[in-house]
Amino acid sequence: MNYEILLPNSSFKECAGYIKKNFKEIYYVPAGYKIFDNYLIGVPPIPIAVDNEDIIMPYVKPCHGCFVLRIPGKEEIEVLRREKL
């Protein structure tokens, strides 16, 4: 998957705060929400931002903490906007 790390090795709270602070179009999803064939881990409601044609989302790795990732995702953006979470 093509992605860019916007915030590395942080707590989930810091990652959620980063997304809410730096982006305008934000959708809140439940834990376990499926996106990019991945089930989101985190403390709900989990913020996901849309920026142009990219998804900005937190990603938890057991050994490395939480990251904020920017991932191109036209289809996922359509789903988020349609579901209006």
Place this chain on the structure above:
Amino acid sequence: MKALFMMGCPELPVQTAAALYIANKLNKEGFEVTSAGNKAAISLLLNSDPERHYIKKVMDLDRCIGALAEKTIDFDLCFVFIHSDSGISYLATIKSISKAKTIAVIFGKEIESLIEASGDSIIIAAKAVHNPTPLRAQIDGVKSWAALRK
């Protein structure tokens, strides 16, 4: 009765010891125990119990989360092993996608903030990194795991 172990990074040695110890107790009470973890966590469990006396079923962590989210599996009890913020995120996720009663097994050097973040889960916590004895004492404080089911 079904129980799940949710295990993240096995960075702290007590995690494997605590999992085997709890699995033994659950097995004796008649629970079917599934251990979900990343590759390293599962490998440590299986290498510590080569004849599978304690660890009966194992599952990849991501696959387990997916199956819980899709409601194809569920459990009566879920033990989430926590020594960092990632563990808290997994605990919150389990509480959202599973009907299981959650038990936060917390260990490490700094456990206070993790206990605070564990909310209404049953908490088994001790400052423990290499020596599992303090954590074992907390585990022994629970006389019946079956009685904890929702």
